[in-house]
Amino acid sequence: MEQYKKEFIDFMLECQVLKFGSFTLKSGRQSPFFMNAGAYVTGSQLARLGEFYAKAIHDNFGDDFDVLFGPAYKGIPLATACTIAYSKLYGKEIKYCSDRKEEKDHGADKGALLGYKIKDGDRVVIIEDVTTSGKSIEETYPKIKAQETTAGGIKIVGEIVSLDRREKAPDTTKSALETISEKYGFPARAIVSMDDVIDALYTNGDKKVITEEIKKEIDAYYEQYGAK
Template sequence: MSPSQENLKQLCLELFEIDALKFGDFVTKVGIKTPVYMDLRGIISYPKLMDVLSTVINNYFTENKISGQSICGVPYTALPIATAVSVKYNIPMLIRRKDVKTYGTKKLIEGVYQKGDKCIIVEDVVTSGSSILETINDLKSVGIVITDVLTVVDREQGGRQTLKDLGYTLHSLFTLSSIMTILYEANKVKQDVVESVKNYLSENQVQAKCNNELQDTRLSTPLESRLSAAKCPLTTDLINIILKKKSNVCVALDVTSSKELLSLTKQLGPHIALLKTHSDAVTDWNEAVGNELVELSKEMEFLILEDRKLADIGATVGHQFSLISSWAHLVTVHSIAGPGPLQEIARIADERGEKRGVFLIGELSCAGNLIDEKYTQATLNLAQSFSSITVGLVCQSPSVLASSPGLLQLTPGIHLSQAGDNKGQQYNSPNEVITLRGADIGVIGRGVTQAPDPLAAVKEYKRVMWEAYEQRLK
């Protein structure tokens, strides 16, 4: 046995001794039952073992000629592993945040890097490879190159092949089979356990949640090429407007008088794809105002989004939607109430023969909001279930719509100055929102409505945001 093989055997046995390898009835992250579970989170309490692991990983890099400008651990368990390797062997490290910061620098990727740098991803355990793909997507969104991934344990359940199909090489210190062989030869497990795991692997293969329609593919795919994936007719209409006008601008006219609303619409309409309204904030709103907005939308070719953020039982949402459906092409809806509101909106639109759609709210731009990753994923699932009426999601992160090119990402909080207010609003630059955060349409409010010359302002946003979209495609 070579020195490296002997080191791997010893490392495996030490992991077994600290109970990092468990046998019994467990459920993995991807939701499948398993008789063996690798839990490497506890390794952080064993500094000497962490040191050994970092040495083994670095030796693997050297022996297999794997190199890069940096390494990045998949959050969260692999972070301390990558940190140990970084510190001991002087390899710069990057950190991928699971959620984009809403304060400070608002970075998705922490660390020092340049576009084109190569980064090695480090993972603890691979089953389907979905967590790795999420990290790859976010790193690639800022121009970092990924070719190699190293994991401590490959469970041999499909992750390696998924990554290979997408052009990435998965390296592993151990496979589940090699672990079982080492433990059996060391009299740590019996033959029946080895056979049980072997049978389990042959019967339980999984696929990553992220497939060939990865986030970076969505971002680098022109909107015209995504038309075929759109299932809501209004999605097609909106994309065609964006392409014809070369404008991915949504202006939020959060004003309180109908006179100001209509005046601004007449000025800005020719340069926008989407007009966002808050009709309930307009103190003198009446049916005639809605009718005039519709006529302007036809004349100037834009769609109207009423930002009502509906969130109630289906029957109540139905009543609310009925009041705006004659003039609002789109409405924002919270997913907290489940499918009921969408079912009712779809029914009403169908009965009236109106082409209508929704933007589901998957994330918010305001500081301190309570939406978490689980809620965002549930919102996406709902959008996919109601794809015939869902135009897209209001969200902030580039990976949310990774596997859904037929949905559009609407992202608020754009301002050229990037200064927030004292009421929780967080602003980002057009380039940040379009190029890095993955927005297909960006929302500008006060950057236009409170500008000395709103028309000049919207033209500037239109220019800058379209350039950011074109840059994203390169």
């Protein structure tokens, strides 16, 4: 496992973003772990978060993109922090863009987008916190493609999330990221997966965070909901 991935797992714990216990998800599933990207609240936390995303994007997609698209609302600070970090780490100026929940009908920046206005010729990476079912992309994808004036004018290079939960999406045995890749034709990746988390904190860790009891709960959860 790359060093920055190990550091990111520690970072999530330090910021109390990744927790273990008993949590009811939006899907109704009862999960033994939970990730809340809304817990990154300080300047230093967001700066480090942007760097972790930048390293993962660079590893997975290289520099062949122009725009980071962060879906409202949590995607807005992610895209902003990552564009700053990418410039700092790799010397490449990329732009950030987000959608508005309600289209603005006045002023010089009216429209459906916030920040840079994507257009034909742009190469876009979508940045999100986490995806369990893959439903969010069903809203994001058409909003991006709606900015095209010619079919295929905007290329979506890929999607990056912070944590791949490695559980099956609805109506399939495959993970949300795998189903996104198959349906939309671009790679969907994560900074780390739950496999990485278990490896770092349990298999090769001190078992203080993921204890034997928590590991049993995780195993039972994946027996029922794990992607195949």
